Amino acid sequence: MNKKTKIGLFGFGVVGQGLYNILSQTDHFNAEVLKICVKNRHKSRPLPSERFTYDFKEILDDPEINLVVEVISDAREAYHIVTHALRHGKNVVTANKKMVAQNLKELIALQEEFGVSLTYEASSCGSIPIIRTLEEYFDNEPLHSIAGIFNGSSNFILSKIYNENLPYEAALKQAQVLGFAEADPELDVSGMDALNKLCIITAHGFGLAIPPHHIFNSGINNLHALDMAYAKAKGSKIKLLAMAHKVNSEQLIALVIPVMVHPDEDLYTVENEFNAVLVDAMFAGKQLFKGKGAGGFPTGAAILSDVSANFYEYRYTYKKRNNLKHTGNRLKYNPDFDIQVYIRYPQHMNLTAFLPVKDIIETGSDHHQQYVVGKVNLRNLLEQRNTLKQEKVFMMATHTSL
Ligand code: HSE
Numbered sequence: 001m002n003k004k005t006k007i008g009l010f011g012f013g014v015v016g017q018g019l020y021n022i023l024s025q026t027d028h029f030n031a032e033v034l035k036i037c038v039k040n041r042h043k044s045r046p047l048p049s050e051r052f053t054y055d056f057k058e059i060l061d062d063p064e065i066n067l068v069v070e071v072i073s074d075a076r077e078a079y080h081i082v083t084h085a086l087r088h089g090k091n092v093v094t095a096n097k098k099m100v101a102q103n104l105k106e107l108i109a110l111q112e113e114f115g116v117s118l119t120y121e122a123s124s125c126g127s128i129p130i131i132r133t134l135e136e137y138f139d140n141e142p143l144h145s146i147a148g149i150f151n152g153s154s155n156f157i158l159s160k161i162y163n164e165n166l167p168y169e170a171a172l173k174q175a176q177v178l179g180f181a182e183a184d185p186e187l188d189v190s191g192m193d194a195l196n197k198l199c200i201i202t203a204h205g206f207g208l209a210i211p212p213h214h215i216f217n218s219g220i221n222n223l224h225a226l227d228m229a230y231a232k233a234k235g236s237k238i239k240l241l242a243m244a245h246k247v248n249s250e251q252l253i254a255l256v257i258p259v260m261v262h263p264d265e266d267l268y269t270v271e272n273e274f275n276a277v278l279v280d281a282m283f284a285g286k287q288l289f290k291g292k293g294a295g296g297f298p299t300g301a302a303i304l305s306d307v308s309a310n311f312y313e314y315r316y317t318y319k320k321r322n323n324l325k326h327t328g329n330r331l332k333y334n335p336d337f338d339i340q341v342y343i344r345y346p347q348h349m350n351l352t353a354f355l356p357v358k359d360i361i362e363t364g365s366d367h368h369q370q371y372v373v374g375k376v377n378l379r380n381l382l383e384q385r386n387t388l389k390q391e392k393v394f395m396m397a398t399h400t401s402l
Helices: 016-022 075-088 097-102 104-114 128-138 152-164 166-177 193-208 225-233 295-311 321-328 378-383 387-388
Strands: 005-010 031-037 067-070 091-094 143-149 239-247 251-262 273-282 284-291 338-346 358-366 368-377 393-396
Touching: 005 016, 005 295, 005 387, 005 393, 016 031, 016 368, 031 295, 067 295, 075 091, 075 097, 075 104, 091 295, 097 193, 097 338, 104 193, 104 393, 128 193, 128 273, 143 152, 143 193, 143 368, 152 166, 152 225, 152 239, 152 273, 193 251, 193 321, 225 368, 251 338, 251 378, 284 295, 368 378, 378 387
Parallel strands: 005 031, 005 067, 067 091, 251 393
Antiparallel strands: 143 239, 143 273, 239 251, 273 284, 338 368, 338 393, 358 368
């Protein structure tokens, strides 16, 4: 094939530069970045100024550019760029998980309507080829669950606190300096980033495109030394996990929550910016995928793979989603499910007045804080998430198996 991939690149931060450097080291590959669109004219750039444009139309209206690669962090701007490009017949590769998760149904429809391709391997779990694996390898095999560590920054912070006793703020700073964290790191530590990835992965693994705000997420932003001490005393590490679990043939539950992970579990040894995805399939059984989840090169590598796939005219076919639509399968997302959690909350708060806790097995108090271990309903958690956030409540599941 003589075809050359001529890329219009949006964004030249950690990921954009990672991709650019990767492409310059893979000269056997017939792809070239023609233009780079960035926002800030005054920022110093590692390339000559004529490589850059500040007008997104210079890329979108250039007939020579046959692939748009979008790696900016602003989800709203990314949405405009990506939908404009798709509507104008250009294939797109994006890394923007928030934009994809929030608009997945529309993005699928646009690909069908305009006969174009949107791929986003880099959006979920960095260098782990999980979306293509779910799309192509597990396209017909029913899955029981997908769970794992989907946010490198949170995992990095938890590793630094657990292994090196580093204070939370110092660990977060390191994650930012190393280029793992989002421009707004609250997205990482609140579990929102993992939630967006979970929505994308769930669409490909189970065929359900669930809007992120329908799924409960809690993060590590309210983590206290007391919580770490509690987990350590039980011989566990705390890991921020994203989980989608088929409870029965008609009910799928999904959530993002810190979890007490025990030493005999695969996820226990996944440290720093590494991500891991555990797929439990009906016939293949359990598989663990592990790789770097954040950083310019790991994310750039996933984009390179999408750019290469685009060269061979690859596109997602959303087989699980189509199968769900066209067969009598009644699988639905339904958060009506009890999970066992540890909840630590301020002394002044009457927790059970608004959040019923059943089957309580442990309670305690210390330093103006109290905790309870018992079962809560995921639907109640979703309804009360604003109060939990306001009161800076920390919560973790006591087991990875739900
Ligand atoms: N901030 C993200 C993370 C980057 O830490 O996982 C990769 O999506």
